[in-house]
Amino acid sequence: MIIVSLLLVLLALLGAPLFAVIAASAMWGFANTDVDLSVMGIEIFGLAEVPILLAIPLFTFAGYLISESGAPRRLVRISNALLGWLPGGLAMISLAACALFTAFTGASGVTIIALGALLYPALKEAGYKESFNLGLVTSAGSLGLLFAPSLPLILYGVVAEVSIDSLFLGGILPGTLMVVMLAAYSFWVNRHNRAEPGKFSWIEVRDSLWEAKWELPLPVVVLGGIYGGVFAVSEAAAVTALYVLIIDVLIMREVSLRQLPRIMQESMVLVGGILIILAVSLASTNYMIDSGVPDKLFAMVEALVDTRFGFMVALLIFLLVLGAILDIFSAIVLVVPLILPVAQGFGMNPVHLGIVFLAAMQLGYLTPPVGLNLFIASFRFEKSITSIYVATLPFLLILAVSVVIIAFWPELTLYFLRD
Amino acid sequence: MAEQQSGIIARLDRLGRLVENSMLVLLLTSMILLASSQIILRNFFDSGFVWADEVLRILLLWTAMFGAVAASRQNRQIAIDVLSRFLPGRWNSLAMTLVQFFTAGVSGLIAWHSYRFVNDSRIYEDLLMGDWPAWIFQSVIPLGFALIAYRYLVFGLASASRVIRGKRAIA
Numbered sequence: 089m090i091i092v093s094l095l096l097v098l099l100a101l102l103g104a105p106l107f108a109v110i111a112a113s114a115m116w117g118f119a120n121t122d123v124d125l126s127v128m129g130i131e132i133f134g135l136a137e138v139p140i141l142l143a144i145p146l147f148t149f150a151g152y153l154i155s156e157s158g159a160p161r162r163l164v165r166i167s168n169a170l171l172g173w174l175p176g177g178l179a180m181i182s183l184a185a186c187a188l189f190t191a192f193t194g195a196s197g198v199t200i201i202a203l204g205a206l207l208y209p210a211l212k213e214a215g216y217k218e219s220f221n222l223g224l225v226t227s228a229g230s231l232g233l234l235f236a237p238s239l240p241l242i243l244y245g246v247v248a249e250v251s252i253d254s255l256f257l258g259g260i261l262p263g264t265l266m267v268v269m270l271a272a273y274s275f276w277v278n279r280h281n282r283a284e285p286g287k288f289s290w291i292e293v294r295d296s297l298w299e300a301k302w303e304l305p306l307p308v309v310v311l312g313g314i315y316g317g318v319f320a321v322s323e324a325a326a327v328t329a330l331y332v333l334i335i336d337v338l339i340m341r342e343v344s345l346r347q348l349p350r351i352m353q354e355s356m357v358l359v360g361g362i363l364i365i366l367a368v369s370l371a372s373t374n375y376m377i378d379s380g381v382p383d384k385l386f387a388m389v390e391a392l393v394d395t396r397f398g399f400m401v402a403l404l405i406f407l408l409v410l411g412a413i414l415d416i417f418s419a420i421v422l423v424v425p426l427i428l429p430v431a432q433g434f435g436m437n438p439v440h441l442g443i444v445f446l447a448a449m450q451l452g453y454l455t456p457p458v459g460l461n462l463f464i465a466s467f468r469f470e471k472s473i474t475s476i477y478v479a480t481l482p483f484l485l486i487l488a489v490s491v492v493i494i495a496f497w498p499e500l501t502l503y504f505l506r507d
Numbered sequence: 508m509a510e511q512q513s514g515i516i517a518r519l520d521r522l523g524r525l526v527e528n529s530m531l532v533l534l535l536t537s538m539i540l541l542a543s544s545q546i547i548l549r550n551f552f553d554s555g556f557v558w559a560d561e562v563l564r565i566l567l568l569w570t571a572m573f574g575a576v577a578a579s580r581q582n583r584q585i586a587i588d589v590l591s592r593f594l595p596g597r598w599n600s601l602a603m604t605l606v607q608f609f610t611a612g613v614s615g616l617i618a619w620h621s622y623r624f625v626n627d628s629r630i631y632e633d634l635l636m637g638d639w640p641a642w643i644f645q646s647v648i649p650l651g652f653a654l655i656a657y658r659y660l661v662f663g664l665a666s667a668s669r670v671i672r673g674k675r676a677i678a
């Protein structure tokens with residue numbers, strides 16, 4: 089049994105697709121407990137029994153489409169018009185714009201490609217230091233994970249069977265904390281940068297808003313609709329996809345009909361990659377729960393740490409390591425079913441666990457050796473990966489502090505959830 | 508991969524890609540239109556299709572399977588892959604061969620066992636959406652995994668031939 093597990097881990101580290109590794113472990117487990125393996129078919133068909141999953145392809149497609157349009161440029165222009173007159177304003181613009189963009193496009197690295205490419209030269213021109221700019225753009229690329237309607241939040245809700253609406257509410261303050269802390273740091277680093285801030289102009293504000301008139305209603309309708317209880321999440325996703333499709337292809341015509349099949353196909357490849365892991369995980373999770381793995385895990389953890397404080401410390405260390413080796417989607421699907429019962433055993437609220445989990449995984453985008461954002465930034469800005477490590481480090485440390493705050497201050501997450 | 512094959516296999520491969528891409532576009536478009544019209548019908552006309560939710564969930568399953576098949580065609584399945592980049596030439600190819608045959612084997616097993624599930628469902632005449640046989644919609648599962656197994660088998664054979672010729676893996 090142990091040999092098989094080690095073998096599977098080795099295969100995973102050698103680059104075997106995760107779905108195959110997970111499926112193999114589930115089938116091995118079922119076979120050993122004399123369960124007929126046709127159960128795999130039943131479990132995978134379970135994908136068709138979770139209505140909320142519909143939100144995943146729809147939001148992903150909308151996100152891909154948005155990033156191919158002129159929306160990133162317009163978003164930067166509006167932010168610039170509103171905040172550009174502040175000293176350090178451009179850095180804050182970058183953070184705010186990236187967070188909003190990531191929330192809608194789902195943290196698959198498109199933020200760095202679509203927005204970073206606009207912000208990086210702008211920051212340079214405004215007299216910010218090279219390494220600061222690189223670090224800012226790289227770390228901002230996954231900021232906003234905690235804001236609705238980000239994909240990882242939805243996936244956590246599905247896996248943990250927690251209401252997505254509560255997760256959306258729970259993410260507001262912790263997500264804001266992360267943005268504010270990075271903004272404060274940017275402000276402080278650039279306090280001697282007397283680069284002349286832009287002037288505030290009502291005309292520019294008006295023009296930039298007018299230019300984005302088609303996109304502006306989107307966050308309002310989607311977020312208002314979800315938080316206001318008008319739409320279910322998957323309905324909001326459908327509205328978003330249809331709306332973005334109509335404005336980008338038919339009204340503004342920034343994406344041609346000819347490009348559309350490629351964008352659809354690319355986004356659905358990502359969706360297929362995520363959902364196939366989810367599908368086989370449904371099987372492996374059921375096997376593990378049947379054989380009492382979470383209980384054993386809880387007993388084991390309880391033997392090691394006996395306080396909630398100790399558990400939280402252990403959890404954070406575990407999540408940091410996890411985030412450095414696994415991508416966020418696989419980590420949610422694989423690990424959440426196991427640690428959720430343990431965390432609840434220590435009296436942790438599932439919404440709080442989700443926010444801590446995602447916040448910690450966000451650091452994983454920036455930690456060597458496999459942090460996705462590091463590679464994308466290195467590739468996109470043609471800098472060595474080591475220079476990106478160095479540039480990102482201060483931002484990483486600040487985000488780490490924010491994760492600790494989020495973990496040990498549950499009221500921050502649960503503030504909007506009090507009855 | 509396709510350049511190395513010739514004749515009928517290459518043509519089948521191109522046809523397969525075309526079918527997968529068209530299916531993905533078709534499935535996604537139907538999901539967007541059906542889900543949106545459902546919202547419009549409900550909010551403005553106080554009606555809707557009773558079967559819509561079930562159809563949407565089936566569309567999702569199909570999208571997931573076709574997307575996963577397309578992901579394996581570009582070898583773009585989500586993987587960790589921290590060790591192999593440190594392996595030198597031939598060892599790298601060897602690791603790739605191992606991993607790809609393993610993936611082909613696992614996918615083949617899932618395809619076979621989910622085929623048995625679908626077959627049972629056909630024998631017991633399970634129904635979906637009122638009176639449609641469920642097996643028609645479920646058969647995408649064995650079909651998808653069989654295609655994934657086939658793709659990885661082809662990858663594995665190509666990597667194995669590189670091991671034999673002593674070259675570094677390409678994928």
